[in-house]
Amino acid sequence: MSAPEWFESLTDELTIGVRERDGLTGLVLLGSASTAGRHRRDEWSDHDFFVIADPGRGARARASLDWLPDQDRIVLTACEGEIGFVVLYDDGHVLEFALAEPTELAGIAVGEVSVVVDDDAGVTAALVEAGQVTAAAGDSFDPENDARLVLVKILLGVGRIRRGEVLNGGQFVRTWAVNHLLRAVRGRFPGRSPEARDTIDPTRRFEVDYPDWARAIAAALDAPPERAAREPSSSRGAFSSLAGMHFPAVLQTRSRADSAGRAGNDRRLVPVSRENDLWPHRHRRCGHRSFSAEDWLRTP
Missing domain, CATH: 3.30.460.10 (Beta Polymerase, domain 2)
Incomplete structure (x- = not known):
């Protein structure tokens, strides 16, 4: 048989x-x-x-x-x-x-x-x-919101990895951030997604619908989790391209103190500089300024 x-x-x-x-x-x-x-x-x-x-x-x-x-x-x-x-x-x-x-x-x-x-x-x-x-x-997408969530999940994941929680932090980078990224891509480029796609799970058969994106994301995820989140040669094509090229105006993120008004005791996000690390640190004394997805994902 x-x-x-x-x-x-x-x-x-x-x-x-x-x-x-x-x-x-x-x-x-x-x-x-x-x-x-x-x-x-x-x-x-x-x-x-x-x-x-x-x-x-x-x-x-x-x-x-x-x-x-x-x-x-x-x-x-x-x-x-x-x-x-x-x-x-x-x-x-x-x-x-x-x-x-x-x-x-x-x-x-x-x-x-x-x-x-x-x-x-x-x-x-x-x-x-x-x-x-x-x-x-x-069966609908909010690519701008998903793109924001990509950045947040990566930031949280890298933070946990640096705390020593490599397995949990890796889930944030390899699973949650990637899931939101795939949803964002499908929402941003809906014409490339066939009507016969899986309407329940947007990650299914993504490689068939978006082969270039799939290769870039898979290449990034071949690296250890923190490097996967920040690898300039591969993840820049996946994460930075989406956030910086396709959502430049939407992904302006202000420090928490600007919106919360708790200048004395909350943990604010510091913009990346050439002398700083790739990911913004949380710090109690930083200037109030906006920073974009490109600031977060810029390669030093």
Whole structure:
């Protein structure tokens, strides 16, 4: 059996398992597991889905997963939150799913889906329809605000790294700052992002939509976290180009004392100078002046 055939076979077995299990009334395939996303499937594709339980029966349904196919090939299962599960098979294939009552999935956002099991009342289809409306409403960007957050997350991350919290600070630089940067790029250049993009996670398939940006950001992130935040040869193309070229007027940031009026005891941000380090220090005695993203990211 070929890989595509096996994927479809597993989907069929999941469908049978849900239909035959008392208390389960819905199955929704997500992303590449759905019919709409099947063209993207490859050897790394997993099964993402929702399973809907009857009202009042969610906890009991989550107590046993013996309806999943190929039980003898399951290597491990793990919980993600109250209603989420991950299942790993011996060939590396992964199931990621939520098993929940309709009310427990209220407010979800969904993109590409296939409803393959539903009850006579169409509860699952109605849940999916509401989820697609939620996704469409949330599919918007504020690139100027995200660009500001890029700088703040980098500043906080570098500060924690210098405090010795390398792992936590690295998350700020490599994860939070990058996520906001990718959102800012998508918002700033929406014409380069296809309608078929992932409306739930802006980081997905970014390399396909913005290859030059992706290469620059990936090159910066190959370095240790503080260097990734300040590397002139690579991150300047990613962080400084965005902040300095595309948002020059918006990213004027004033010292905290200017807006807070607490001149005696708050920690103000000092602009970068040629003699200073790359990142502005927090200092109690500094002049009041505005400084831009280029000040923050200028290479000494």
